[in-house]
Amino acid sequence: MEGKIYHYLLxxxxxxxxxxxxxxxxxxxxxxxxQYIEKKNLSTIDTEEPVVKQPKSNPCCLCxxxxxxxxxxxxxxxxxxxEVQKYDTKVFTCSISIPPAAIVREHAMRLDLRQKFAEFYLxxxxxxxxxKAWKLIIKDKISEKLGIAFENSDICNFSINVVMDYADxxxxxxIVKQLSEKIKNGDLSSRKAILSILSNCMSEKFHxxxxxxxxxxxxxxxxxxxDCKHNSIYIAGRYCKFSRELSQSPWIVDGIKAxxxxxxxxxxxxxxxxxxxxxxxxxxxxxxxxDCDVRCLGKGRPFxxxxxxxxxxxxxxxxxxKLESDINKSRLIEVRDLQSVQRSELGKIKEGEQLKTKEYIxxxxxxxxxxxxxxxxxxxxxxxxxxxxxxxxxxxxRPLAVRKKNVLRMEARLVPDKTKLFELLLETEAGTYVKEFxxxxxxxxxxxxxxxxxxxxxxxxxxxxxxxLDWPKEIKAxxxxxxxxxxxx
Numbered sequence: 001m002e003g004k005i006y007h008y009l010l011x012x013x014x015x016x017x018x019x020x021x022x023x024x025x026x027x028x029x030x031x032x033x034x035q036y037i038e039k040k041n042l043s044t045i046d047t048e049e050p051v052v053k054q055p056k057s058n059p060c061c062l063c064x065x066x067x068x069x070x071x072x073x074x075x076x077x078x079x080x081x082x083e084v085q086k087y088d089t090k091v092f093t094c095s096i097s098i099p100p101a102a103i104v105r106e107h108a109m110r111l112d113l114r115q116k117f118a119e120f121y122l123x124x125x126x127x128x129x130x131x132k133a134w135k136l137i138i139k140d141k142i143s144e145k146l147g148i149a150f151e152n153s154d155i156c157n158f159s160i161n162v163v164m165d166y167a168d169x170x171x172x173x174x175i176v177k178q179l180s181e182k183i184k185n186g187d188l189s190s191r192k193a194i195l196s197i198l199s200n201c202m203s204e205k206f207h208x209x210x211x212x213x214x215x216x217x218x219x220x221x222x223x224x225x226x227d228c229k230h231n232s233i234y235i236a237g238r239y240c241k242f243s244r245e246l247s248q249s250p251w252i253v254d255g256i257k258a259x260x261x262x263x264x265x266x267x268x269x270x271x272x273x274x275x276x277x278x279x280x281x282x283x284x285x286x287x288x289x290x291d292c293d294v295r296c297l298g299k300g301r302p303f304x305x306x307x308x309x310x311x312x313x314x315x316x317x318x319x320x321x322k323l324e325s326d327i328n329k330s331r332l333i334e335v336r337d338l339q340s341v342q343r344s345e346l347g348k349i350k351e352g353e354q355l356k357t358k359e360y361i362x363x364x365x366x367x368x369x370x371x372x373x374x375x376x377x378x379x380x381x382x383x384x385x386x387x388x389x390x391x392x393x394x395x396x397x398r399p400l401a402v403r404k405k406n407v408l409r410m411e412a413r414l415v416p417d418k419t420k421l422f423e424l425l426l427e428t429e430a431g432t433y434v435k436e437f438x439x440x441x442x443x444x445x446x447x448x449x450x451x452x453x454x455x456x457x458x459x460x461x462x463x464x465x466x467x468x469l470d471w472p473k474e475i476k477a478x479x480x481x482x483x484x485x486x487x488x489x
Contacts, residue, residue: 001120005113006042012109013061013216015068017137021128022113028128030136058216062105063130064166065220066098067137075162075223076141082226084146084160086311089230091149093156094139096131099166099221100173100194106130107198108214111206157231157313165224168217179206233310234346236472237324237338238300239263239286244461246332247292249284259292263333267305270326274319281308287352287469288430295463298359300336302349302469315340320475337475345471352469353430357408359466360434362424364449367456369419374453378412378424381452389444391436405432421460424449435459 002023009019020028020036028036037043059065066072084092110125139150142160153159166172176194179201198206241248241263250265251258264284272279286303290296320338328334366374384407390400406429415421426434433445438459440448450457 001117002040003042005117005120008113008116009062009109012214013058015060015063015065017067017133018060018062018130021130021133022109022125024126026128030133031140059218059220061214061216062102062109063134063221064099064102064105064217066096066102066130066134066164068220071220072138072141076138076145078223079142079160079162079226080145082160083228084226087158087228087230088312088314089148089158091151091156092142092146092158092160093151093153094135094142094160094162095153096134097161097163098130099164099169100176100191101166101169102130103191103194103198104173104176105214108206157233159229161227161229163224163227164221166217166221167219230310230313232306232308232343233313234304234306234341234343235315235320235338236302236304236341236345237335238302238472239267239296240298240300240334240336241290241294241296241332242334243332244293244295248286248289251292261332266330266333267327267335270323271305274323274326275312277307277310277312281310282306283308285346285349287349287356287467288358290464291435291462293462297463298466299474300334301464301467302352302471304341304346304349304472317475337472339472339475341472348469348471352467352471356430356467356469357427358430358432358464358468360424360426360428360462361465362426362434362438362462363415363460364422364424364438365458365460366420366422366453370414370422370453370455372414374455375412375414375422377453378410378449381410383408384410384447386432386437387446388433388436389441391433391441391444403431405429407432407437434462 005022006019009022010016016033016037017030020030020033060068106127110127113125114121143150173194176197179197245259247259247262248264250262267284268279268282271277271282283306284303285306286301288301290301324335324338386405386407388403388405390398390403407426408429409425409427411425413423415423424438426437428434428437433441435441436445436448438449438457440446440450440457448457
């Protein structure tokens with residue numbers, strides 16, 4: 001029976017690959033179909049009569065030539081000269097976008113086979129999908145030409161998608177419109193829509209419109225384009241900010257930049273310069289942010305950069321250290337611990353935004369002379385749970401709410417020769433509004449430092465000196481560079 005089906009398909013104008021797809025054998029080796037044909041004795045029919053027909057040179061009536069050598073070889077050649085050469089990947093996966101006309105043709109063949117070989121297809125016809133057969137045939141050819149390994153799509157980061165064209169596609173899918181009474185000017189390019197119409201159409205109605213046998217195509221499929229894409233990769237590190245006139249990201253007001261540059265731009269500029277990565281392919285994320293007038297010191301703030309569709313995916317330690325050095329020449333910021341990280345690690349930054357603690361040092365100004373007794377009140381106060389209404393300064397971009405935040409530790413000390421100044425060291429829960437804790441924000445934060453010492457207090461300067469998030473891992477060479485740079489200041 002398999003031989004009869006195989007030769008019937010060849011008689012209809014199918015290529016040998018499509019002739020085998022409908023035998024429902026999932027063990028067909030599409031890389032060596034001739035060996036399979038010989039093993040299954042498909043070169044003769046059930047009556048043992050030899051097949052004397054010459055192979056047809058026409059495009060296959062089912063795959064429209066997709067699986068035939070001339071199209072396969074042309075596709076591989078086009079892939080080799082495509083954008084794929086710009087990627088440094090060592091592995092690939094591939095996929096194919098097939099014109100909808102092939103869907104209609106395959107549906108017609110299923111109905112025909114189900115009618116003529118009902119005893120073989122007792123349950124249903126489960127042919128090997130066209131896109132799967134294509135991948136099985138072409139993947140080793142691509143691998144050999146490019147010198148990179150094929151990898152299954154569910155784990156591979158780099159994909160090559162081949163988009164095919166068929167000159168007679170629009171004409172052939174018009175029959176789908178005839179099959180559906182609901183479609184008037186609808187879009188027939190959707191694979192899902194066409195499959196839905198065909199599945200709901202009675203076979204009798206289909207055969208009234210699509211006459212057997214299938215018309216042999218007059219032209220082969222052609223390759224319209226090759227789309228290459230690599231999944232995002234991620235670089236992580238920490239940054240320090242030494243300027244009180246520098247925002248973390250570009251500050252745009254009414255479409256105009258309010259500041260010349262930002263932490264993000266200083267880092268991106270050097271990534272673009274060193275690795276030729278377009279700025280539009282870079283996205284910046286960090287574990288919180290400091291105000292533009294707040295410095296970030298100590299080991300810095302953890303951050304990561306997403307690189308979209310990267311051509312360069314492999315970075316050496318020396319390249320990261322060179323990038324750090326180039327960024328740090330700005331003197332406005334300093335980065336350290338640059339390294340590649342996996343996407344699965346990025347959740348640690350989000351967790352840190354909720355769970356981490358931060359340390360600050362603030363220079364505070366009192367209305368009246370500050371006394372040692374008032375300093376002692378702060379130092380002996382202990383842990384505080386604050387109730388903070390959304391600060392006035394951020395009400396335009398954050399909803400009004402009351403947040404409870406903990407101040408875990410406070411330490412105050414007088415500033416020598418300054419009667420109204422004192423320094424305040426704080427360790428707080430993530431998300432605490434430190435400025436408002438100092439000056440009270442018109443009573444919107446309770447208690448405030450002013451409440452504790454019984455005097456009006458304002459904040460002159462604020463620095464973040466520690467962010468207690470153990471990520472990313474510390475790079476020793478980066479740490480030595482940081483110490484050397486700091487000693488030269």
